[in-house]
Amino acid sequence: MKRYKWEWGIALGSFLVCLAGTMVIWTVDPEETVSRSERRRLAQKPELTWESLADKSFMDDTEKYLLDHFPFRDGLRRIKAYFAYDVLQQKENNDIYVVQGHAAKLEYPLNEASVKRLAAKMTGLWQQYFPEQDVWYAVVPDKNYFLAEKNGYPSMDYERMIRLLSQELAKNAEFGYIDIISDLTIDDYYNTDTHWRQERILDVAHHIADAMGVGGSLNFSKGEDTGFTEHEIRDFYGVYYGQAALPMEPDTIVYLTDEVTETAVMWSLEENMPGGAEAGKVRMPGEAGAVLKPVYRLDKLDDGKSLDKYDVFAGGASSLQVITSPDAVTDRRLVIFRDSYTSSLVPLLLGAYREITLVDLRYIDSARIGEYVDFDGADVLFLYNTAIVNHAEMLK
Numbered sequence: 001m002k003r004y005k006w007e008w009g010i011a012l013g014s015f016l017v018c019l020a021g022t023m024v025i026w027t028v029d030p031e032e033t034v035s036r037s038e039r040r041r042l043a044q045k046p047e048l049t050w051e052s053l054a055d056k057s058f059m060d061d062t063e064k065y066l067l068d069h070f071p072f073r074d075g076l077r078r079i080k081a082y083f084a085y086d087v088l089q090q091k092e093n094n095d096i097y098v099v100q101g102h103a104a105k106l107e108y109p110l111n112e113a114s115v116k117r118l119a120a121k122m123t124g125l126w127q128q129y130f131p132e133q134d135v136w137y138a139v140v141p142d143k144n145y146f147l148a149e150k151n152g153y154p155s156m157d158y159e160r161m162i163r164l165l166s167q168e169l170a171k172n173a174e175f176g177y178i179d180i181i182s183d184l185t186i187d188d189y190y191n192t193d194t195h196w197r198q199e200r201i202l203d204v205a206h207h208i209a210d211a212m213g214v215g216g217s218l219n220f221s222k223g224e225d226t227g228f229t230e231h232e233i234r235d236f237y238g239v240y241y242g243q244a245a246l247p248m249e250p251d252t253i254v255y256l257t258d259e260v261t262e263t264a265v266m267w268s269l270e271e272n273m274p275g276g277a278e279a280g281k282v283r284m285p286g287e288a289g290a291v292l293k294p295v296y297r298l299d300k301l302d303d304g305k306s307l308d309k310y311d312v313f314a315g316g317a318s319s320l321q322v323i324t325s326p327d328a329v330t331d332r333r334l335v336i337f338r339d340s341y342t343s344s345l346v347p348l349l350l351g352a353y354r355e356i357t358l359v360d361l362r363y364i365d366s367a368r369i370g371e372y373v374d375f376d377g378a379d380v381l382f383l384y385n386t387a388i389v390n391h392a393e394m395l396k
Helices: 002-028 050-054 057-068 073-087 112-129 158-170 202-211 239-244 259-263 341-349 366-371
Strands: 096-099 102-105 135-140 229-236 251-257 265-268 320-324 333-338 355-359 379-385
Touching: 102 239, 112 158, 112 366, 112 379, 135 158, 135 202, 202 341, 251 259, 251 341, 333 341, 341 355, 341 379
Parallel strands: 135 379, 333 355, 333 379
Antiparallel strands: 096 102, 229 251, 265 320, 320 355
């Protein structure tokens, strides 16, 4: 009996030492505001008020705060991932799987209602803003298109997705489809991230430009001597790196410059709203005091705000941007309804368009874009990746 008490004493003592050590580490360890591995901002210590106690939000927020700031959190996440893969023999962790050196997130099944919703959104925009314009659309496949089915993971029917989207659009309008899927392979994407590599999509840029009738105006070739200068940004840990919680080698971002991209300037809605959105005043392109930035935002690497080095391409997420390219061969204008994949594509099109407007309907309501965008005489392109097509509810 005494032996059992002695063992219980050691167990209890060890537990108390571990608990005390954890509390000490928790106290002295500097509090982080962001998780670089997960690419998100961490929950901050909630303020104790009578209101937060009454509606129970204080306890909920405290729980999120403690989970986000638990000591050795990243290490414990990695142990959990190893346990899921190696012990439980799961093929994915947090819906992330790793094959052929690539991390990817499962996207399944096909949401046909979402495809129809996107077609209705595109048709509505065409009817409201540019019924007389030339309009094209293209779909960027996610990495599952190349990896999922042949490696035993559930895969949605991509052919059905494109066919359904085309059928729905054809009911009311004539949109030109640009098939860029056949131009791509898995090697055109970053290993740790969802996006494609700019230096690998010159053929995609030419295909899109050719379809819209401006391919001859591009000043680069698709061979080894492209005319671009390559610049590297090392140690890029993409969005799937943190979610997978497994060790992976970082990617290297390569961005391409030439005389056209060096002289181009970019206006964004968010950076030209003095006093914020509520103030109502916007400094439009060409107005005095308008803030203009380069198309490659190297300042994003050191501003302490951006969590994603991919933001170097056109500054990352933005509701509305206008890029002016004074060295373009033509005076043509292009409006692209886009997601983040377009950020690295658009610099490659600047040689053919004097002005390119980027509209991201995840951040601006469709009813408002007429206040800022002049569609008259412009080419119009819808360019979305398959995850957006399958979750069109995120578009406003």
